[in-house]
Amino acid sequence: MGQSIKLFIVGDVYRDRVVPPSGITARLTGFAAAAMAFLAVFALALSLASGRLAARWGDELARSSTLRISAPAGQMADQTAAAIRVLETTPGVADARALSSDEQRALLEPWFGPELPVESLPIPQLIEILETEEGYDAAGLRLRLQAEVPGAVLDDHTRWRKPLEQAAARLRLLGIVAVLLIGATTAAMITLAAQAALAANAQVISVLRLIGAQDSYIAQAFVRRFTLRALAGALVGTVAGGAAVFLLPSAQEEGGFLTGLGFQGAAWLLPLLIVPLAGMVAFFATRAAARRTLRGLD
């Protein structure tokens, strides 16, 4: 086994030469592997970015809540102070603070434009609640607020967080499915190319069999060639894909998800796995195609 692997990696100058110099099928294999590796890098980046996004949304929304206070202008300050008092004595609430006029203006700016006179408009007062690790009892807090601050509405973000996390998880799944589909497509293309190459070399196979070549010898000559082609193509595609991801604009708040598509830290090493994986796909696809074709060439 070890000897076979060594022979496969190092190669055998005679065995390698029995297959005629590369035809169009072998070149197409390299091109297909490069294109697929390029796409796989992007699919991997999409999957990882989705994972990060899901984690970020989950973290940001899970640890915070909003209390909205709707009251006549004259009672707003009293109700806000009462709500803050309730929150400060609620177990599981780490911090609670009323948003300033500037912060409320900033929240409304995307819809109403800058310099909105929030002080003269009947806008509810928002209170940002930060939770402790353990979190608070939302149902109990609602009951207390109902009694002490009738105009308060608690939003614990559950209805926002779940669909966002679900969307991010599905994007991640989509990325993984895309990587798997790319692998399967690569295998299919290499299988077709290998079958075409074997069929085109029927005379070579006939001569080799006449002089006593075993099918494993003939198959390995083709398998090694196609595997090396796929490896070289995948290396080129991975490097190009990695460079393209690297050159994407860096993550900015305005860009949101799209500009955050990329690898971070040690995740930059993950695309390197695409090259050996492409080689393995090519190896097994060509070996299966060779065995099938050789069985049919009697």
Add this chain to the structure above:
Amino acid sequence: MIELENIAYSYGGGELLSDVSLKLSPGSFHFLTGPSGSGKTTFLKLCYGALVPTAGRAELFGKEVREMDRDDHAMARRRIGVVHQDCQFLDHLPVADNVALPLTVAGRDDLEQVSNLKELMHWVGLGNKASALPPELSGGERQRAALARAVIMSPDVVLADEPTGNVDWDMSQRLLRLLIELNRMGKTIMIATHDLNLIRAAKAQKVQARVLRIANRKVQLAGADL
């Protein structure tokens, strides 16, 4: 070595060979004659396991062909050198590499290959054609290259199908001499030919050969041994 017992071979609904028995013993020399289309090539293919008889029993080196797997067939081919009339080569490799192919396929040592190869190329008169590509060879040169390839593994048996079919008389004499020389080294030879002059030429060289003739789907002894 090679033993056929009451074999028959049918193809496309018609029987090409019927109730044929033959035993090729070590060091024997056989000519197989018969008109074109009589089944000489089919018979040779049955002798080296490329075809499996539809009836009867065929044994190669003690193994029944139906019980042989692909690897067994490959091993048997290494002990049987075959020369076809339309000798096929790997056209992208030089002649010397084509001749050495059986050794490389069998994984033999490189130095051994080189020393055997040079000697063999000279023996068949192709010493100056070692680096030529097969398509650059004449018909006679291709036949001699095919013969060199067939014998480089020092096989026990050499089967030649119309080896002189595409060459002139002088070249056919040269090829015959090479085959006779192999027989004198102890190799079993069978030549399928429709050229009776070739058989006469062998007789003139005092070869102990048996002449078989295919007629009416049977293989018969054509006459007294030469």
